[in-house]
Amino acid sequence: MKYYGKRVYEGIAIGKIVRFLNNFKTIKKTQSSYEIESKRFAEAKAKAIKQYQELYEKALQNLDEEHASIMSIYISLLEDLDFNDIIDELLKENINAEYAIKSACETLSQIFLNMDNDYLKERVKDLNDVGIKLIQILSDYSPLNITEPTIIIADEMTVADLIQINKELILGLILETVSPNAHISILTRSLAIPSIASLDSKIDEELIDAIIDGKEGIVIINPSDIEKEEYSIKKKDFEEERKILKEYKNKKILTKDGKSLKVYANISSHLEIDSVIENDADGVGLFRSEYIFMNSKTFPTEDEQYNQYMKVVKKLKNKSTIIRTFDIGADKKVDYFMLKDESNPFLGYRGVRLYKEYEDVFLTQLQALYRASVHGELKIMIPMITSVEEVLFVKEMAIKAKDNLKQRNLDFNDNMQIGIMIETPSSALIIEELVKLVDFISIGTNDLTQYTLAMDRENSKLYEIYNPYHPAVLKLIHNICERAKINNIEIGVCGELARDEKMLEFFIMCGVDEISVSPSFILQCKKSITEINCHNKTIDEFIKVLI
Amino acid sequence: MKSFKYHIKSIEGIHARPATNIVNAAKQFTSKIEVLLNNKTVDAKRMLALMSLNAKGNDVIEVIINGEDEDLALVKLKAVFEENL
Numbered sequence: 303m304k305y306y307g308k309r310v311y312e313g314i315a316i317g318k319i320v321r322f323l324n325n326f327k328t329i330k331k332t333q334s335s336y337e338i339e340s341k342r343f344a345e346a347k348a349k350a351i352k353q354y355q356e357l358y359e360k361a362l363q364n365l366d367e368e369h370a371s372i373m374s375i376y377i378s379l380l381e382d383l384d385f386n387d388i389i390d391e392l393l394k395e396n397i398n399a400e401y402a403i404k405s406a407c408e409t410l411s412q413i414f415l416n417m418d419n420d421y422l423k424e425r426v427k428d429l430n431d432v433g434i435k436l437i438q439i440l441s442d443y444s445p446l447n448i449t450e451p452t453i454i455i456a457d458e459m460t461v462a463d464l465i466q467i468n469k470e471l472i473l474g475l476i477l478e479t480v481s482p483n484a485h486i487s488i489l490t491r492s493l494a495i496p497s498i499a500s501l502d503s504k505i506d507e508e509l510i511d512a513i514i515d516g517k518e519g520i521v522i523i524n525p526s527d528i529e530k531e532e533y534s535i536k537k538k539d540f541e542e543e544r545k546i547l548k549e550y551k552n553k554k555i556l557t558k559d560g561k562s563l564k565v566y567a568n569i570s571s572h573l574e575i576d577s578v579i580e581n582d583a584d585g586v587g588l589f590r591s592e593y594i595f596m597n598s599k600t601f602p603t604e605d606e607q608y609n610q611y612m613k614v615v616k617k618l619k620n621k622s623t624i625i626r627t628f629d630i631g632a633d634k635k636v637d638y639f640m641l642k643d644e645s646n647p648f649l650g651y652r653g654v655r656l657y658k659e660y661e662d663v664f665l666t667q668l669q670a671l672y673r674a675s676v677h678g679e680l681k682i683m684i685p686m687i688t689s690v691e692e693v694l695f696v697k698e699m700a701i702k703a704k705d706n707l708k709q710r711n712l713d714f715n716d717n718m719q720i721g722i723m724i725e726t727p728s729s730a731l732i733i734e735e736l737v738k739l740v741d742f743i744s745i746g747t748n749d750l751t752q753y754t755l756a757m758d759r760e761n762s763k764l765y766e767i768y769n770p771y772h773p774a775v776l777k778l779i780h781n782i783c784e785r786a787k788i789n790n791i792e793i794g795v796c797g798e799l800a801r802d803e804k805m806l807e808f809f810i811m812c813g814v815d816e817i818s819v820s821p822s823f824i825l826q827c828k829k830s831i832t833e834i835n836c837h838n839k840t841i842d843e844f845i846k847v848l849i
Numbered sequence: 850m851k852s853f854k855y856h857i858k859s860i861e862g863i864h865a866r867p868a869t870n871i872v873n874a875a876k877q878f879t880s881k882i883e884v885l886l887n888n889k890t891v892d893a894k895r896m897l898a899l900m901s902l903n904a905k906g907n908d909v910i911e912v913i914i915n916g917e918d919e920d921l922a923l924v925k926l927k928a929v930f931e932e933n934l
Contacts, residue, residue, distance in 0.1 A: 371866050378869040382896045410897065419903050425865055 305521045306502045308482040311822060312517035313496030314537040315453050315474025316530055319512040319523070322456040323438055324463060326408070326430075331401040336393055343389060343399040346439040350432070351380055372428070379432045385410070400437050407433035453512050455505065461486050461597065465573065469493065474514040476521055478504060485570055485593050492574040494822045547825035551582040555828045557810060558835035564816035565827045566622070568796060571597075572613040577821040582828075585622035585679075587744065587818025588796045589614060591667065592628045592636070600638050601663055607670035615678035622679045624744070624794070624818075626723065627667055629653050629685035648749075648758065653686020654696065661699070668703035675715035683721045683744055688728040693739045696720065721792075725749035730778050737789040744818070745782060747797030751775050770799055776808065776845050783812035794818055803830045808844055811836055851923045852913045859934045862905035865896075867933035872896045874929040880916025882926065893926075 321328075354373045361370035379385060388409060392402035411426045448471050455476040456463070464486055475490055475497035482499040490497045496516040505523060513522040513533050522529055556562050566587030567578040571594070578586060594602050594610055615623050630636050631652025632644040639660070644650040657664040671682050684696050700720060707714050724730055725746030737743065747770070752759040754775050757768050779795075786793050792815045799805050800817040806827065809817060819827055859867070875882045875893040882893040886908055891898040893912070904910050912930070914922045 371869075374869050375865045378865075378872055378896045382872075383892070384895050384897045413901070417901065417903060421861065421864060422900060422903070425900065428865065 303507060303523050305505060305523065307476070307498040307519050307521060308500045309516055309519045310475075310477070310482050310487045310497040310499050311491045311495060312540075313474070313494065313514075314516060314533055314540055315496040315512075315514040316525075316533050316537060317451060317453050317473045317511060319453040319455055319476075319509045320448060321441075321509055322454050322459060322463065323441060324434055324456065324458060326404045326433070326437070327457070329400050329404045329437065332398045333396060334398050335396055339393050339397070339399045339402070340390065342440060343393065343402070343436075346399065346436050347380055349439050350435050351377055353435075354380070375428055376432050376435075379429060380436075400440055403433050403436050403440075453514060455509065455512075456480075457504075459486055461489055461571070461573070464489065469495075474512075474516075476501070476505075476512075476514065485596065488570045488593075488820075489573055492569065492577040492821045494577070547829055550825050550828040550832070553828070555831050557831055558833070559837075561810050561834075561836060563806065563810050563814065563831050565824050565831070566624075566794070566816050566818040567821045567824060568818050569614075569821070572610050574821060575614055575617045579617065581821045581824040583621070583821060583824050584816065585624070586614065586618060587622075587624055587794050587816055588683075589623060589625040590629065591625055592630050592634060595628055595630065595636050595639075596634070601666070604666045604670045604673075607667060608673045611671060611674035611680070612677050615674050615680045618678055620679055622681060624681045624683050624721070625671060626683045626685055627654075627657075627664065627671075630656060648752070654684050654692050655686065657699070658695065664699060665703055665706070668699060669706055672700075672703055672707055672714035672718060673712055675718040676713045680715070681719040681721060681742065683723055683742075685723045685746075686725065687722040687736070688726050690732070690735050690739065693722060693736060697739070724782055725753070725797075727754050727778065730782050733782050733785045734788075737786050737791050740791070742792040742794065743782070743786055744794035744796055745779060745814075747775075747779070747795060747799035750778065750797075751799070754778060770802075771804075773845055779808075780812050780841050783814060787813050792816070801827055803827075806830055807834045807836060808841075810834065811841060811844060850913065850915050851919045852911060853923065853927055854909055854911050855927075855930045855934070857904060857906055857908050857910065857934045860906035862908065863899055863902060863934065865900065868896050868899045870933050871899060871926070871929055874925055875922070877925070878914075878916065878918045878922040880914050880919045880922050882915075882922060883913045885911040885913060 354376045358370050358373035358377070361373060385406065388406045389402050392405055393399065407430055410429055414422045414426050451471050451473040453474040453476065454472060455478065457478050459477055459480060472495055475495050477486065477497065477499040478501050480486060480499045487499050496514045498514055498516060498519055498521055501521065507523055510524050513525045513529060515533065555565070564584040566585045567581070567583035568588040569575070569578060569586055570590045594607060611625060629652070630639060632641055632647035632650055635641070641651065671680065674680055687693060697720065704714060704716065719741035721742035721744060722729070722736065722740050723746045724733065724743050726749065729736060730750065748759065751770050755768065755772055757764045759768060783793055793813065794816045795809055795814050796818040801819040801823045817827065872894055883890050884893050884899065884902060886902050886904050889902060891902050893899060912926055914926070
């Protein structure tokens with residue numbers, strides 16, 4: 303049967319499919335015998351302990367004490383006599399091991415939740431993690447048991463879940479209820495795994511094999527032979543295209559008339575760095591630092607942030623890394639910020655607007671960034687700027703951060719470049735004043751377009767009339783570039799328009815220095831650039847052609 | 850039978866991490882080892898049971914050991930408590 307969803311990465315996958323379980327929702331009770339099930343449970347338990355033991359040792363090697371102690375707790379839970387007794391009693395009722403485990407976890411969770419002890423209530427999660435691990439091992443079709451490249455389907459899945467699976471064995475990913483903008487989707491796209499998110503309907507049929515058509519957003523469960531044939535051909539074509547693109551690696555990229563445009567990468571975590579390097583990005587044009595905040599249970603410390611920034615900057619060596627300071631608002635919910643719900647989050651309390659109230663958080667991030675600046679070409683960028691005052695505030699904070707590091711005798715690059723995002727009409731229209739105060743700018747086309755057109759880009763009713771090539775938007779971008787060039791500062795473009803082939807010529811003519819796109823689109827952009835010939839067109843002619 | 854009382858210094862009390870260490874230490878001995886707090890007694894070799902004791906900072910727990918290796922167990926367990934709690 304065919305299912306529809308949102309595109310995450312456009313490749314094609316054809317193969318076996320297994321379901322990744324990370325909750326007890328789909329576990330049902332079935333009849334079996336005590337002999338069989340107690341043996342299954344014992345074997346699964348042994349395997350789980352072995353896996354946790356390996357992770358424990360790995361964590362110790364990486365000096366990750368916290369992770370090591372969690373593994374140690376998991377092992378203790380598995381060996382706990384009470385845990386084993388409860389399961390044994392349940393198995394004596396001649397039911398399947400999976401259901402016994404589910405039941406035991408639920409019973410113990412209830413006991414803990416009823417105790418007047420916050421700490422124990424939190425341990426319920428550990429208990430459930432252990433239960434899920436056992437069930438994953440027991441399931442014949444668990445991703446942890448796959449030995450050949452397989453398509454994985456999950457109701458929910460997090461980045462932490464994904465990185466535990468051997469990437470080589472993931473043929474494709476179907477994320478039933480995950481948003482295409484979620485961190486796991488962004489990571490999947492970077493890793494070039496054919497995937498689809500946010501399906502229109504849940505998949506209930508038996509899972510044997512499947513086809514993912516990433517481009518069209520289609521999933522076919524248990525396809526016919528004809529469908530498999532059809533997609534085999536499409537897949538070959540797609541792979542041929544990717545091969546051709548590889549030729550653009552490590553090549554000097556120029557248009558036919560000798561103009562250049564650097565192609566940088568957008569990332570949300572250090573996990574995407576390998577993809578950045580593999581796709582020969584000229585640098586990182588946007589590191590969305592808020593994902594560090596989203597993946598943390600509370601405000602990440604200066605050291606935690608420093609470690610992540612340093613990893614990225616070091617790996618990129620002498621290529622630039624632009625890290626955008628945290629861009630959080632009512633729509634990018636991070637619980638511990640305790641932001642109130644708003645009726646108009648896109649026009650609300652977000653981006654740089656938070657920094658005064660969350661001054662400590664901002665300073666911590668700045669300090670971490672400055673510390674990381676000694677390891678390579680690091681630059682920072684501020685989101686959602688609409689006034690000169692905001693820029694002056696940020697620069698004041700930068701000085702404060704540097705003073706703090708001086709007092710602590712920590713090194714930093716005093717000349718680390720500070721830039722701003724131009725993603726609002728107001729910043730676009732006062733660009734002359736702004737460029738005098740900053741080292742570079744990056745045009746965020748997604749938000750700039752929606753604010754200029756006064757349209758919510760996620761409103762499906764406006765889908766037909768939402769025109770990213772609207773002359774108003776193009777004129778605004780051109781204006782920004784003209785004025786910025788007078789001050790000789792670097793201009794970047796990030797956002798969906800950056801990877802639009804039709805727009806590359808426009809950006810080059812405007813004098814844009816770099817575009818920043820998801821790593822899997824870099825080589826395609828480079829190829830497109832080499833096919834452009836600007837013909838000395840004027841901007842107005844160009845805009846006419848586009849509309 | 851051997852026993853000792855212990856005044857828990859760590860604010861968090863018997864959390865998963867110290868519980869793990871206590872259980873691992875207790876399991877090394879054949880003796881029966883129990884922990885008592887406010888009329889509740891649990892088996893020191895059972896992690897979930899230990900945690901459910903809800904022992905917090907400033908609580909005074911009593912460890913009761915019964916068996917062939919109770920002397921060794923006493924020394925070892927005292928040390929584990931000192932180190933972890």
